[in-house]
Amino acid sequence: MMLQAIDLGQSLRGRDVLDGISLTVGPGQVLGLVGPNGSGKSTLLRLLAGLVRPDRGRVLLDGQPMAAMPQRGIARRMALVAQSAETSDRISVRDAVALGRTPWLDAFRPWSARDDAHVDRALRRVDLGHLADRDWSTLSGGERQRAHIARALAQDPQILLLDEPTNHLDIRHQLSILELVAGLGIAVVIALHDLNHAMHCDRLAVLQDGQLQALGSPEKVLDPALLARVFGVRASALIDPHDGSRVLRFHPC
Amino acid sequence: MAAPLIGAALGETPIPIATVWQALANQLFGAGYPVDPIDQGIIWSYRLPRALVAGACGAGLAISGLVLQTLLRNALADPYLLGISAGASTGAVLVAVAGLGAAFLPMSVGALLGALAAFALVAGLARLSGGGPSARGAAQIVLAGIAGSQLFNALTSFIIARSASAEQARGIMFWLLGNLSGVRWDDVWLAAAAVTVALVTALWHVRSLDAFAFGTESAASLGVPVRRVQGILILATAAATAVLVSITGAIGFVGLVVPHAARFLVGSRHARLVPVSALIGMVFLIAADVIARMLVPGQTLPIGVVTALVGAPAFAIILIRAGSAS
Numbered sequence: 001m002m003l004q005a006i007d008l009g010q011s012l013r014g015r016d017v018l019d020g021i022s023l024t025v026g027p028g029q030v031l032g033l034v035g036p037n038g039s040g041k042s043t044l045l046r047l048l049a050g051l052v053r054p055d056r057g058r059v060l061l062d063g064q065p066m067a068a069m070p071q072r073g074i075a076r077r078m079a080l081v082a083q084s085a086e087t088s089d090r091i092s093v094r095d096a097v098a099l100g101r102t103p104w105l106d107a108f109r110p111w112s113a114r115d116d117a118h119v120d121r122a123l124r125r126v127d128l129g130h131l132a133d134r135d136w137s138t139l140s141g142g143e144r145q146r147a148h149i150a151r152a153l154a155q156d157p158q159i160l161l162l163d164e165p166t167n168h169l170d171i172r173h174q175l176s177i178l179e180l181v182a183g184l185g186i187a188v189v190i191a192l193h194d195l196n197h198a199m200h201c202d203r204l205a206v207l208q209d210g211q212l213q214a215l216g217s218p219e220k221v222l223d224p225a226l227l228a229r230v231f232g233v234r235a236s237a238l239i240d241p242h243d244g245s246r247v248l249r250f251h252p253c
Numbered sequence: 254m255a256a257p258l259i260g261a262a263l264g265e266t267p268i269p270i271a272t273v274w275q276a277l278a279n280q281l282f283g284a285g286y287p288v289d290p291i292d293q294g295i296i297w298s299y300r301l302p303r304a305l306v307a308g309a310c311g312a313g314l315a316i317s318g319l320v321l322q323t324l325l326r327n328a329l330a331d332p333y334l335l336g337i338s339a340g341a342s343t344g345a346v347l348v349a350v351a352g353l354g355a356a357f358l359p360m361s362v363g364a365l366l367g368a369l370a371a372f373a374l375v376a377g378l379a380r381l382s383g384g385g386p387s388a389r390g391a392a393q394i395v396l397a398g399i400a401g402s403q404l405f406n407a408l409t410s411f412i413i414a415r416s417a418s419a420e421q422a423r424g425i426m427f428w429l430l431g432n433l434s435g436v437r438w439d440d441v442w443l444a445a446a447a448v449t450v451a452l453v454t455a456l457w458h459v460r461s462l463d464a465f466a467f468g469t470e471s472a473a474s475l476g477v478p479v480r481r482v483q484g485i486l487i488l489a490t491a492a493a494t495a496v497l498v499s500i501t502g503a504i505g506f507v508g509l510v511v512p513h514a515a516r517f518l519v520g521s522r523h524a525r526l527v528p529v530s531a532l533i534g535m536v537f538l539i540a541a542d543v544i545a546r547m548l549v550p551g552q553t554l555p556i557g558v559v560t561a562l563v564g565a566p567a568f569a570i571i572l573i574r575a576g577s578a579s
Contacts, residue, residue, distance in 0.1 A: 046470075049474055050473075051470055051473050051474060070478070071473060071476050071477060071478045071479075072476035072477075072478070073476075074476065075474060075475055075476025076476065079474065080474040082470060082471065082474070085467040085468055085470070085471045086467065086468075087466045087467050087468075088328065089466050089516075089521040090516065090520055090521055091466055091520070091521050092520075095520075095521075095522065096466070096467075099463060099464055099466065099467075099471075099475060100475070102460055102461075102463070102464045102475040102476055102477065103475060103476030105460055106460075107457070155475070
């Protein structure tokens with residue numbers, strides 16, 4: 001499944017939050033969104049997810065305009081892991097993950113063993129199987145984040161959108177989430193803060209003040225000139241002797 | 254099923270439950286049990302419709318409160334606190350007193366229009382003041398509800414003062430506090446219809462209601478057409494509230510407290526929460542009515558007084574727990 005944004009723009013109180021964003025993500029590709037705070041990453045994800053109608057431009061799913069699709073149809077193709085979605089309900093982890101099956105159920109297609117299988121698999125993939133029966137309020141921040149990802153996976157999407165999913169996670173779970181996301185084989189758009197994590201994406205889109213500054217492979221995009229211009233840092237690249245990959249270190253300008 | 258019968262048995266003159274059965278059988282199947290005609294009359298024309306309306310009212314208000322709490326992500330949402338009941342009262346009084354037609358149906362239609370006007374006002378005010386699922390936003394919604402309630406209660410008083418005769422005014426003031434005396438079988442059918450609409454609508458949307466657990470955006474990303482679902486559910490529950498208010502007056506705290514009790518018992522899945530809330534609401538209000546009839550000998554208290562005596566402390570507990578959770 002192909003997700004396409006064409007010349008997207010969004011304004012808030014007369015100010016452009018996003019302007020002229022065009023990008024495409026295909027099956028098996030991981031597109032990273034990077035940029036300083038307030039550069040429009042979250043807004044772009046919400047437009048791509050169909051939660052907000054763009055003021056300008058269009059979002060296409062497999063060539064079809066998303067604005068004309070029913071919400072349920074979008075949710076069967078695409079899942080979103082937003083930042084900090086919280087609840088005060090007394091809800092078990094399994095029930096929270098089971099919410100991911102919502103777009104596939106209705107009065108004539110009730111919950112079945114297949115839905116249970118999706119939920120079990122999603123819980124295992126994020127390494128939460130042992131906490132399935134725990135109450136949501138007893139989870140740590142990192143466990144909640146992983147449960148949100150499991151909920152999105154239970155949706156069985158062909159496109160997955162994630163808004164800074166590695167926030168709150170310890171380093172082992174940060175890496176395991178990135179590895180999991182890269183191995184899904186579906187189209188992924190992921191907003192990231194850590195530029196060294198972003199190096200693992202297939203392509204990167206760099207946002208600044210709502211404008212697309214660069215779009216391409218991480219090696220090409222994250223060059224010292226761009227890092228200085230967009231992030232205001234001086235970067236030096238090192239080579240990791242373990243696998244020969246490039247690592248960035250940052251210094252104040 | 255047993256609750257309305259027990260409710261019919263209890264009162265200033267207790268009637269054995271077996272007699273209630275017999276009276277019922279006489280009336281429905283012509284069974285011909287030897288029941289005192291006075292008992293027969295009390296049960297069939299007075300206590301049974303009263304218990305049934307109380308039960309329907311409790312169930313309807315509990316479902317309305319539950320749906321509002323879920324959709325607004327607000328533990329304190331309730332048709333009474335959000336001013337919907339006050340708006341319904343204003344609409345009903347406007348019809349009853351200002352003579353826009355005193356026949357029964359127009360009164361409930363007046364209540365419905367009042368309820369919707371009140372909800373629109375409160376929702377608009379909450380939006381303007383930044384009401385939302387955050388802790389501060391939740392407080393804003395309740396504050397907007399207080400403003401709306403005050404406004405509509407003032408309008409009601411104004412209409413009564415301007416247009417009602419002294420005797421009318423006394424009757425209306427009693428009714429405003431929640432009053433079940435004088436309900437007839439006509440009221441039973443109307444209340445049952447209102448509750449059925451609210452119950453069926455809520456049951457049809459149980460999965461959508463579940464999906465609101467993590468907020469409206471999360472519900473939308475799970476494929477719930479948020480605006481449509483909110484519109485249908487709020488319309489259905491406001492309509493049920495309005496019809497019930499037009500029969501019994503505004504009864505507070507049922508819609509607030511009962512869903513919390515139900516959540517405590519069966520968790521937060523709406524497939525169980527909706528029917529259990531309806532059931533607890535029904536039993537609670539029938540019991541409250543029995544207490545209202547029996548607490549002061551020779552006198553019937555407004556049922557709203559009893560629900561408030563139970564509900565206000567429960568409200569305080571919910572308030573404290575909501576504060577410590579966030």
